[in-house]
Amino acid sequence: MSRRRPPWGAALAAGVAALSVGALAETFDVREPSLAPYRIEGTGIARPLTGRAGDPARGRAIARARTGGHCILCHAMPIPEEPAHGDTGPDLAGVGDRLSGAEIRLRIVNPKYVLAESMMPAYYRIEGLHRVAAGRPLLGAEDVEDLVAYLATLKGR
Amino acid sequence: MILFRLSHGLVAALVLLTTGVAQGDDRRPPRSGLEFVAPGLRQLQEDEFANPGMLWVMRGNQLWREPAGAANKSCADCHGKEAPENAGAAAGYPRFDAARGRPVNLESRINLCRTEEMRAPPLAYESEPLLALTAYFRHAARSQSMVADDSGAMTAVVARGRQVFEQRRGAFDLACRHCHELNVGKSLREERISEGQSNGFPTYRVSWQTLVSLHRRFQACDTAVSAEPLALGHDDYVALEAYLARRGTGLAIETPAVRR
Numbered sequence: 538m539s540r541r542r543p544p545w546g547a548a549l550a551a552g553v554a555a556l557s558v559g560a561l562a563e564t565f566d567v568r569e570p571s572l573a574p575y576r577i578e579g580t581g582i583a584r585p586l587t588g589r590a591g592d593p594a595r596g597r598a599i600a601r602a603r604t605g606g607h608c609i610l611c612h613a614m615p616i617p618e619e620p621a622h623g624d625t626g627p628d629l630a631g632v633g634d635r636l637s638g639a640e641i642r643l644r645i646v647n648p649k650y651v652l653a654e655s656m657m658p659a660y661y662r663i664e665g666l667h668r669v670a671a672g673r674p675l676l677g678a679e680d681v682e683d684l685v686a687y688l689a690t691l692k693g694r
Numbered sequence: 695m696i697l698f699r700l701s702h703g704l705v706a707a708l709v710l711l712t713t714g715v716a717q718g719d720d721r722r723p724p725r726s727g728l729e730f731v732a733p734g735l736r737q738l739q740e741d742e743f744a745n746p747g748m749l750w751v752m753r754g755n756q757l758w759r760e761p762a763g764a765a766n767k768s769c770a771d772c773h774g775k776e777a778p779e780n781a782g783a784a785a786g787y788p789r790f791d792a793a794r795g796r797p798v799n800l801e802s803r804i805n806l807c808r809t810e811e812m813r814a815p816p817l818a819y820e821s822e823p824l825l826a827l828t829a830y831f832r833h834a835a836r837s838q839s840m841v842a843d844d845s846g847a848m849t850a851v852v853a854r855g856r857q858v859f860e861q862r863r864g865a866f867d868l869a870c871r872h873c874h875e876l877n878v879g880k881s882l883r884e885e886r887i888s889e890g891q892s893n894g895f896p897t898y899r900v901s902w903q904t905l906v907s908l909h910r911r912f913q914a915c916d917t918a919v920s921a922e923p924l925a926l927g928h929d930d931y932v933a934l935e936a937y938l939a940r941r942g943t944g945l946a947i948e949t950p951a952v953r954r
Contacts, residue, residue: 609883611882625887667861
């Protein structure tokens with residue numbers, strides 16, 4: 538199946554169905570106005586949003602910053618210089634062993650494709666949100682790639 | 695036969711499960727935010743002399759007796775010298791105002807008294823005098839149980855409040871329930887997540903060094919998930935307030951609570 542512009546609900550249902558059975562047959566393209574389009578294949582997004590690999594050092598800074606991704610709000614991460622890390626999400630130490638780059642990318646872009654009820658924000662999404670202040674995604678395509686590059690380095694806890 | 699028994703058992707188990715789920719949040723007793731704060735803050739809240747929120751309560755006590763407006767009447771002229779005579783009422787807001795055909799919370803009730811009985815201008819939401827009067831009133835009801843009017847016309851208001859509580863919002867795409875039901879006791883960095891109960895409001899926030907109304911807290915939670923906050927006193931915030939009162943029924947009022 539390949540849709541050029543799947544309606545949000547349909548894309549979500551298809552994504553959830555595809556990923557929960559673990560079948561890799563489902564492929565669809567997501568296009569939102571003013572965001573770079575991306576293709577979900579099976580359990581991940583294989584192609585970098587920017588077309589090239591990100592910078593892990595910058596990714597680490599984004600994971601930590603309150604004004605960036607602020608991933609440590611919810612996740613423990615190997616960033617010891619920050620005092621309190623949240624624990625509403627799983628510990629991300631070793632996530633590079635558990636998930637491929639493509640899987641990490643999908644979880645940052647929009648974790649609702651993996652788990653509709655997820656508490657984790659979609660960092661690269663605009664459509665279908667309620668009462669949002671700004672008309673841009675939480676992170677830009679480059680920021681997402683930098684985070685993917687950084688998380689992929691988190692191995693062997 | 696075995697199959698029959700098995701399926702019978704299964705049905706029974708399912709019935710138990712579904713009724714358990716359906717009644718789940720009604721049966722679990724609500725927990726006050728006080729159970730989630732650091733020990734230092736608990737001490738500060740429980741010591742009437744040290745609790746900074748008591749400044750507003752004392753100011754409210756003065757305002758209670760001060761005549762105002764063209765009618766030159768004070769709250770005490772209509773309600774008696776001591777607010778405790780009305781304490782039961784403070785525990786039960788928001789309630790439905792049949793004459794006006796809408797729910798009113800304590801803040802708007804105080805303002806209705808001002809505009810209609812005292813012929814004084816309404817006090818702005820979150821102004822010092824309105825916070826003081828609200829705090830004074832709720833403090834007088836301290837230790838009483840929160841009660842919720844969810845009968846009659848309030849049923850729809852409480853139902854609307856529940857919808858708002860469960861509606862994802864903001865760039866973070868989170869509903870109140872994601873934090874205050876599904877992640878109670880967990881942490882967002884230095885903040886320990888409570889059930890988001892309203893029994894301590896207005897609450898003294900140490901990080902802001904001021905008393906804050908419940909609606910101001912709603913705005914802060916909305917802003918935290920990058921949602922456009924609603925106006926103080928907005929219908930949906932009043933509905934949310936009614937739903938929280940329903941959800942927290944039985945909790946003792948602890949105004950003024952002290953929080954981070």
